[in-house]
Amino acid sequence: MTRARLWLLLPFGALALVVLLVPLPFAPAPVTRELTVVARQFAFEPPVLRVNRGDRVRLTLEASDVVHGLHVDEYGVDARVEPGIARRVEFVADRAGKFRYRCSVSCGPLHPFMTGELVVSPNLPFVRAVGLTLVVLAATLVSLRRLPPGGAPGTT
Amino acid sequence: MTERPTRTAGRTRGEIVALAALVVILVGFPAGVLLYQFVVRPAVADVRTIDLLARVPETGGITPETIKVAAGEPVRLRVSVPDVTHGIAIGPGLALDLGHVDPGQVKEVRVTFERPGRYTVYCNVWCSPNHWRMRSTILVYDPARPDAALPSDAPDPVIESLAARHVDLDAPHEAPAVPARPFASERGARVVDRLGPALPADLARPEWRRRHSPAQAWARLVAAGLARDEAWDAVAHLWVGALDGARLEAVATLFRKNCAACHGESGDGRGPGAAALAAQGIGQHGGAAAPKKPAAFTRAGSMLGGTSELYYAKVRRGGMGTGMPSWGPVLTRDETWMLVDYLWTLQFRPARAPRV
Ligand SMILES: [Cu+2]
Numbered sequence: 167m168t169r170a171r172l173w174l175l176l177p178f179g180a181l182a183l184v185v186l187l188v189p190l191p192f193a194p195a196p197v198t199r200e201l202t203v204v205a206r207q208f209a210f211e212p213p214v215l216r217v218n219r220g221d222r223v224r225l226t227l228e229a230s231d232v233v234h235g236l237h238v239d240e241y242g243v244d245a246r247v248e249p250g251i252a253r254r255v256e257f258v259a260d261r262a263g264k265f266r267y268r269c270s271v272s273c274g275p276l277h278p279f280m281t282g283e284l285v286v287s288p289n290l291p292f293v294r295a296v297g298l299t300l301v302v303l304a305a306t307l308v309s310l311r312r313l314p315p316g317g318a319p320g321t322t
Numbered sequence: 323m324t325e326r327p328t329r330t331a332g333r334t335r336g337e338i339v340a341l342a343a344l345v346v347i348l349v350g351f352p353a354g355v356l357l358y359q360f361v362v363r364p365a366v367a368d369v370r371t372i373d374l375l376a377r378v379p380e381t382g383g384i385t386p387e388t389i390k391v392a393a394g395e396p397v398r399l400r401v402s403v404p405d406v407t408h409g410i411a412i413g414p415g416l417a418l419d420l421g422h423v424d425p426g427q428v429k430e431v432r433v434t435f436e437r438p439g440r441y442t443v444y445c446n447v448w449c450s451p452n453h454w455r456m457r458s459t460i461l462v463y464d465p466a467r468p469d470a471a472l473p474s475d476a477p478d479p480v481i482e483s484l485a486a487r488h489v490d491l492d493a494p495h496e497a498p499a500v501p502a503r504p505f506a507s508e509r510g511a512r513v514v515d516r517l518g519p520a521l522p523a524d525l526a527r528p529e530w531r532r533r534h535s536p537a538q539a540w541a542r543l544v545a546a547g548l549a550r551d552e553a554w555d556a557v558a559h560l561w562v563g564a565l566d567g568a569r570l571e572a573v574a575t576l577f578r579k580n581c582a583a584c585h586g587e588s589g590d591g592r593g594p595g596a597a598a599l600a601a602q603g604i605g606q607h608g609g610a611a612a613p614k615k616p617a618a619f620t621r622a623g624s625m626l627g628g629t630s631e632l633y634y635a636k637v638r639r640g641g642m643g644t645g646m647p648s649w650g651p652v653l654t655r656d657e658t659w660m661l662v663d664y665l666w667t668l669q670f671r672p673a674r675a676p677r678v
């Protein structure tokens with residue numbers, strides 16, 4: 167590899183570092199999120215909870231008609247809540263993805279359909295991986311374009 | 323000619339055996355189960371079992387509605403629930419709370435009612451807009467005199483005395499003055515200390531405080547020369563003194579289970595039950611201008627103009643068509659006083675109310 171080509175690739179190396187290390191504007195540092203979920207026959211309000219990975223989630227759980235429960239398998243959260251008595255549940259959203267949560271107390275005929283969704287986003291390593299792939303792709307294209315016609319890469 | 327198996331009355335032996343087996347299975351099996359359930363089990367059981375079915379009042383409430391039990395006779399109460407989660411407790415004064423009973427679950431408890439009288443099985447988990455009607459009665463009779471009238475509670479001296487003074491429990495009781503800034507009962511403690519013997523003697527007496535409203539006590543203190551704010555702080559201190567530690571924790575639980583659904587956990591009158599009452603039009607009656615909503619114990623205006631004995635009587639009697647249940651059949655007098663003291667805590671020291 168020629169010295170000139172090495173110099174050429176240097177900016178791409180720097181760019182790759184930036185992609186790996188720069189704090190992304192849409193992924194703020196983990197915060198404590200105070201969320202309120204009201205359970206009623208047969209739905210949760212709001213039906214979708216959005217948090218970022220690493221956030222500490224402080225749920226206030228309320229019930230408006232009968233006893234309900236809230237169960238998130240992946241997070242080991244299981245709480246029951248009585249109308250009039252708010253329950254507080256706390257956990258750290260350390261796993262990214264979409265998780266279904268459901269009512270864990272049989273509360274009537276449509277109880278099996280009483281579910282909601284916990285969305286833990288964004289998937290930061292994924293975003294960075296995409297960025298890194300783009301940088302490598304660009305670097306490859308640039309270095310290929312600079313090759314002498316017909317020459318094989320890496321021949322000196 | 324053709325060889326046929328032996329026939330009896332037109333059936334082969336094999337058919338008869340099969341038929342017999344079928345009859346044994348179809349009739350004998352259910353009969354056996356019923357026999358076990360209703361004859362064998364009661365015969366070998368050491369105590370009588372009473373099955374209670376708890377449903378929301380719309381579909382029957384707690385059945386049977388009345389149960390007769392002899393005093394001193396141990397019984398097993400077995401509670402099952404077909405619809406939604408209920409909380410089953412029996413009062414007054416038995417400290418008997420089975421907690422949540424979920425659909426499909428059966429909970430049982432062995433009890434011996436020692437004293438003849440009238441007890442109430444009630445639900446202490448909000449379960450329907452009519453949850454508060456979910457009650458049934460246990461009549462405990464004296465086995466020596468099963469036909470004698472049950473001893474009724476001695477008349478309540480507090481309620482008798484209110485009636486003798488023609489106090490109208492349902493009259494509005496708006497305080498003429500309310501504090502201009504939040505209470506600080508801790509500051510009030512210092513004010514009362516400083517006053518020492520200069521504190522009007524009446525105010526130091528718990529019996530006087532039960533019969534008078536905070537607004538009346540405040541007027542006395544202001545008349546004695548205290549600044550208006552300081553006088554409120556002192557009143558706050560005097561009115562919340564009774565509850566602390568384990569007693570506060572216990573009464574907070576009692577309030578949450580039985581009252582918070584309507585009055586709100588913080589006492590602001592905005593529990594989910596309040597919405598259910600409004601949706602049903604309960605409280606809108608007798609040509610009232612506006613329906614009576616669950617009282618807000620955090621509202622200074624109405625709360626400070628009422629007296630402990632008034633609230634005590636209202637809790638025991640109930641709201642006469644407003645949805646405020648009658649708690650006399652469920653709570654002891656002592657529990658009622660503790661609840662009234664707790665209501666003052668919600669007014670005077672909201673931050674101190676324990677949280678779950
Ligand atoms: Cu539910």
Ligand SMILES: [Cu+2]
Pocket residue numbers: 377378407408409445446447448449450453456
């Ligand atoms: Cu109930």
